[in-house]
Structure formats: structure tokens, C-alpha cells
Amino acid sequence: MEVVSPELNSLLPDEIMDTEAIVMDDEPHSESPAASGQSLPSEDTPVPMETDVPAVPEIVSLCSDAPPTQLTQALTTSTPTDSTLCSTTSATQLLLTPSTVSSSPLPLRPKLSAPFTLSANHQIILNKVASSSGADTTRSPGITTTSTPPGGQKFMVTAIGKSGQPIVLQLPHTGSKPGSGQVLGEAKAHPQHFKVVTIGGRTDLKPVMVSQAVSSVSQVSSLQAQQLKTVQIAKKAQVSSAGPIKFIITKAVNSKGLTAQTSVSNVITGRVLSTSSPVTPPRTITLSETLSSTSKIAISPLKSPSKLTVVSLASQVPSSPQKSVSLPLNMAHLGQQILVQQSTASSPAKVVCSQSTSQPMKSMQAVTVGTQQFKTIFPLSTPSNVQQIQVPGSRFHYVRLVTATTGNSTGQAASPGTNSSMTAKPMVVNTAQVRMSVPIVPAQPMKQVVPKPLTSGQVVTTQTQQRLIMPATPLPQIQPNLTNLPPGTVLAPAPGSGNLSYAVLPAQYVTQVFGWNLSLWVGGWASRLRPDCLLMGKSPHRLRQGNLYCDCFANGEFCQSCNCTNCSNNLEHETERAKAIKACLDRNPEAFKPKIGKGKEGEADRRHSKGCNCKRSGCLKNYCECYEAKIMCSSNCKCVGCKNFEESPERKTLMHLADAAEVRVQQQTAAKTKLSSQISDLLTRTTPAITSGGGRMPYTFVTKEVAEATCECLLEKAEQAELNHQPQAAAERMVLEEFGRCLMRIISSAGKTDCPSINC
């Protein structure tokens, strides 16, 4: 299976959501250096099929028809206050939009003014401004450009307000090793101009400086906080549909902090200011360009509280029925949601991932990749933590990521004021193949992660997080096993399984102990889902309020095997569920966080985050959450008459009793196992003696000779009776008695080594 390389993983920390970029790569032969800033057709414009696309050189460009002011407006209006769908304070979006799609009916359409194309050297040429100087950094808001060398440019993406290192997304030259990360030093070896696009944002208005180490030209793009950072990338249909398309959405690594940001100029909303003096060498991600028909989209989450997430998308199979997959990502403070929708393969798909009609939409974007177009509706802000999405039909796949942890990843210094969170990151990608991976953490040695409750604010080490690969396509062949996949399981596509799709997700989103983690819906699994537990009572006013009485809901899962009635904790009630989630979070922001988290000093210090309130159980029964979790009560508890402390004799007694009971259980189990083994062994040894001989009874029993002898004896008795003129009844009696004697002889002879002799 193709997974994100460790280098790429290492470059996709939590905060990369603020600095994401999309790189769409095309097959070399179909590439064209021509840049295009194309107008957007109407949304109603039918999405052309791959086969309908005219044979034009594939162009990847950033929409540039938006004036700076428009961008500013779009960005500023994306604050969470003007939306009812999002409660987050900031948002970052990276939008892919088809150049052939007309403007969205929605008023807001952030646009960038720098188109880019795929150069012949497999690099994205961003905003090919002829001989633009490095100082020309304010040409358009959000994007700074430099001169365009003949050899193409690198696509540098950085985050606003993030002190991290920018990521340079570079399409490798032909023949370059796919997936190989290109470090800064390598970039230096190949002096190329960069075009820096700032798509990140933060709430504290703190500018960020992006350095460029390739050349003396360093450019920084910054946007003011609470701006929706949107990059629209349009791509014309490629000439040949055989060319694979790759586009990667990634984010810059959260650096440990810049040390020289003084050169950053003031940042005005919607303005892009440049700076120099590179401080931190930018990280370069070389996007592999292979002939494999796979595309990747790596989306990383904000650093907190929601983490991560996707991933990669495979490209469509050339000339195959168009499939569409939508990946609306909703990353509110509750968590994240990834919805993958796949249309029917048999019919040309015009995938529109739409939100609930009741939910205002602030932005709509579309993406055209290769010969396919996509429409994406982006809720710039939502009141709900879960995106309201109307799912047409049942052929969509859901991969829901919700709050996994509140902890910060170790090794990632939380920049001050980076508490912004992703509002929503929906994205629609039209592909026939979907291969998703979550390169949140470096691909370090897999370590068995034991699901452990985490306390609020607990530090989560993402360096060793595992990943769960989940199919984004129906994948009936593996669906039965998906739920049994252990953390870290990697499903490699079988040879020839070109349409297999995968979602590689870190295990932390899978295990339930992380509170709101990962719930996965796949279209084919819909039948497994059960009705829901959001109903709180029979009173109408309480319906659909959502409550944590349901363990499934509390664990961030959909009801599947519980016995709830009138369940709304399912896909069919997504909107209600989202509202319920939000309601719960409104009541208690920690509602979906694990109650039991390990303490600072290790697992031994696990404690209840809230503490118990026991009054009558003495905290020595399972009524007590602390006792149930096998932890002692702490200062957080408000219990009365607590006996669940270290020196408690009652507790020790219970522990001893529990230990003794456990020992007894173990002994009984061992005894049963031994007995079963003995019985099995006995049967194994006796069975062959009974059945051996090919139908012939054992020699100790009736053999052919014995049977013949017996028959002779019986006949002899019958003859004697006849000769004596015995009545028939007496004759039969004599025969039967003789038969009985024969049987007794046979039985008595059984087990003897020699054949029994039957003598009348």
C-alpha cells in the first residue's frame, strides 16, 4: 500500500491545518506550463465527464480573478461570528475549485490572484508572473510570488501566524524518486524561485515569517487572524485521461517557533506582507510523481483540539466510470469529520456535497482535477461541531473524525495564540480511486497503543501513534474485517485492486478511550448501524436533545449493537446528531473527553478528571466511576465517606477478595481447560480404534470368521430343534439362547490378541 512517507508524515504535524497546500500533479506527458486563470462557470454547469473534457493541456492554476479586496472581504466575513454553523474562532480552508465552474451563488468566494501551473519539471508554477522580482510580494493578497525560472517553481506554502516552517511542495523532476522528501539542502542545490502562498491564519493577528532558503529571495505571506484562508486551485481537464493526478493537501510543520520575526511587517486583513531574513529553513516536501493512478490528499488538522486527519485520495481510473468522492472535513472544536462520498460508479457523477439546507453556507467551492470537476460547499463557520451534510443516497462513505484529544503533540511547541481551530475543511475530490492516509505523525515504528483514557489537556505523543487504514470505498471484501482492525493495521491493496481506497488514520482516532475519536461510516456498513440514542425522553420537548446516557453517543460512536430504540445516533440523523453533539459540548466542553486520564507522572497517577460524587457507596462499588476505573479517588472527587484511598482497609479487603476471586476464576479456567484437553485426548486415542479397519470391526469383536462361526452355531441349534421335533417357539428360543452365548463369547474374547473362537 502506498502510504505517506515518513518524511511527509513528519512534516504534517497538528498545526498543519493552518498551512496547507494542494499540489496537483499530473502525468508528465500531459503537463503544460501554460497558466490559466479561468473563469468559474456556473455551478449548474454540468460537470463534464472525463471523456467529455476537451483535449487541452492540463493546467493547474490558482484562481486569480479575484481582486485583493474581494479576498479581504471573503476572509473577513468568514469569522465565526457571522455563521451559525461554527463555534470556532478561526478557520482554515483550502479549496480546490475547478476553473470551469462559475462563481458560487454564495456571496463569498475567496480567491487568490496567483494562478499556477504544472511546469515541465513537475513543479507547480504558482502565479507565473513574468519576471517578477522577489520583492513583488504584495501583488495579490495571500500570495507572494517571485520570478519564475524556466525550470519552474516550487510551491511554498506557509501558515499565517504560525511560527512553523513553511512547506515547499515541489513536484519532483521526472525520474525523481517518488515520495522522496526534498529537504532544504536539496532545494539549494537546485536554485529555483519560490512562490509563497499563505493560506494559514490565526486569531492573534500575529504575523508569521516564512523564510526561503533556496535563494536570497525570501517571501512571507500573511493574513490576518480569523480569516478563512482559501486557496482555489483550478485545473483544466487534461488531454489524456490516462494521466494520473496527484494532489496533496498538506500543511506546514509547526516549528518550534521562529526566532526572528521582528522583520515581519504589520499585517492587514486580507493583505499579504512580505518579509525577509529567513529564520527557519523551510521544509520541502517533494511530491512524488509516479505513473500510478493514485492521487493523494493529505489533510492535517489544526493542532488543537481536533487533530487530524486525512489524507490521500486516489486518482480516477482513466476512462473508467467517473466516481466522485467528497471529503468534507468539519473540524470544529468538537472534533473533525471527514465525509467521503462516492457516487455510483456506473453513472457519471456530479458530486455535490451539500450541507443541510437549513445551514447557511458561506462559501462554495469547486475543484476540477484532471478531467473531472468537483463542487465543494464550504461552511466557513458553523454553529455545530459537525458539519451538516445531506447525504444523497447511500453510496457515500463516511469517515468521521471527532475530537480525539485535547493534548498537544509532544515535540510541537504550541505557538502562542494558536488556539484557532479549523472550522470546517470540506473538500470534494472527484476520483475513481480513493486512497486516504493520515500523515499526522511520522512513520515511526509502530507501537502498540493501548487505549488509555486521557485527561483534558493531556499530552498526547503523536510520534508513536498508529494508524488505521480504512477503506473509503465500499470494499465489501474487507468490510467485515474493518471493525476488527487493530490499531496500526495497514491494509495493502491487493494487486489489481486499483479501485480500492483507503483511509489511513491514526489509532488515536479509533480507540474509544479518547472520547470523541473516530467513527467510521462506510456506505456498505449502513445496514449495520442501528437506530440512535439521542432521544432523551418521551416528552416532545426533550426529543433529540442528545445526551450522554447512551454510551455509544458518549464514546463518539454510532449505535450499532445496542438495544436503543428510536435511535438517532446514526447516519440518517446526522443533523440531529450534530446538534446533539453541540448541545452536549455547550453544556460541558469536556463532555466527550475521557474522564480518566493518566497523570503527569505516568499511568500510576491516573485519576478522574472530574472526580466522583459518591455518597452512599463509599466509592467501593462500581457505582463509583473511580472505583470502576480501578483508580483511587483523588482531590477532584466530592464523594462522601470515601473508602477508596490507598490506606483504606475496606479497599484493601476488597482488593484481596477481588484478587482471590480472580485466582479462583483462573484456577477454574485452568481446570476446565485441562479437563477439556484430557477429554479431547481420550477421544482422539479411542476414535481410531473404532473406525479403523475400513469397516472391519476390531479383531476383538465380530470378524468375518466370528460371524460365520456364530451363524453355524445358530444353524446347528436350529437343526437340533428340528431333529427333536421341537415346536417352533422352542426352536426360536434355542437359537436365541445360542446367539446370546455367542455374543458373550465374542465380548469375552474382545481385547484379546488372538481371534476369538466360537464353539457351539
Add this chain to the structure above:
DNA sequence: GAGTTTGAAACT
């Protein structure tokens, strides 16, 4: 298995 107890969650 039914009834009771208990404490968290929800509600006021």
C-alpha cells in the same frame, strides 16, 4: 428476571 440502589447527566 424483576425490583432496588446508585450516581452521573440533565434539568431547573
Add this chain to the structure above:
DNA sequence: CAGTTTCAAACTC
């Protein structure tokens, strides 16, 4: 924030 109610699990018989 405190008191009350609701709920489901734990517990008892």
C-alpha cells in the same frame, strides 16, 4: 451553583 429529576448501570433478591 445548588437542588431536583432523569436515566442507565450496578446491585440485590
